[in-house]
Amino acid sequence: MLRIGIGTDTHRLVEGRALVLGGVHIASDRGPDSHSDGDALAHAIADAILGALCEGDIGVHFPDNDPQWSGANSMELLSRVMWLARERNLHVVNVDSTILLERPKIRTYVDSMRENIATALGVDSGCVSVKAKTGEGLDAVGQGLAVTAQAAVLMESNSA
Numbered sequence: 345m346l347r348i349g350i351g352t353d354t355h356r357l358v359e360g361r362a363l364v365l366g367g368v369h370i371a372s373d374r375g376p377d378s379h380s381d382g383d384a385l386a387h388a389i390a391d392a393i394l395g396a397l398c399e400g401d402i403g404v405h406f407p408d409n410d411p412q413w414s415g416a417n418s419m420e421l422l423s424r425v426m427w428l429a430r431e432r433n434l435h436v437v438n439v440d441s442t443i444l445l446e447r448p449k450i451r452t453y454v455d456s457m458r459e460n461i462a463t464a465l466g467v468d469s470g471c472v473s474v475k476a477k478t479g480e481g482l483d484a485v486g487q488g489l490a491v492t493a494q495a496a497v498l499m500e501s502n503s504a
C-alpha cells in the first residue's frame with residue numbers, strides 16, 4: 345500500500361530570533377516568530393507525514409499552547425511523527441520539499457538539512473530532496489517578512 349501526503353508551513357520572520365531549517369542553524373539577522381524553534385521545513389515534512397496517515401496536522405499533536413513544546417526542537421517533533429508512522433507499519437519512500445526564503449541564501453546548508461531529515465525519518469539522504477527558492481521580491485517571502493516550506497512525502501507499508 346502506498347500513501348501520499350503534502351505539507352506547508354509559514355512563519356513570520358522577526359529580528360533577534362535564530363533561524364533553523366531542517367535542524368540546521370543558519371546565520372541570519374532574523375528568524376521565525378514561533379512558539380517552537382519555528383523550523384518551517386521540519387513542520388512541513390511532519391505535516392506531510394501526518395497527512396499520509398490521515399492524522400490531522402502538527403497543531404493537533406503538538407499544540408502551541410502546550411508549554412511542553414515551547415522552544416521545542418522540531419527535529420524531535422519530526423522523529424515523534426515518524427514513530428506514529430512506524431506504529432502504522434509505514435516507512436518513507438521519498439520526500440521532496442521546497443524552502444521559500446528571500447535571504448540569506450541557503451543553498452550551502454541544503455545537504456546538512458537533507459542529512460538531518462533523513463536521520464529523523466530513517467531513510468538514506470538520497471531519498472530526501474530540499475530545494476531553495478526566493479519570492480523574487482514580491483510577496484511576504486519576497487519582502488523578507490516570512491519563511492515558507494512545502495513538502496510532499498510518499499509512504500509505503502512495510503509488509504507490501
Ligand SMILES: [Zn+2]
Nearest residue numbers: 353383384387
Ligand atoms: Zn511551523
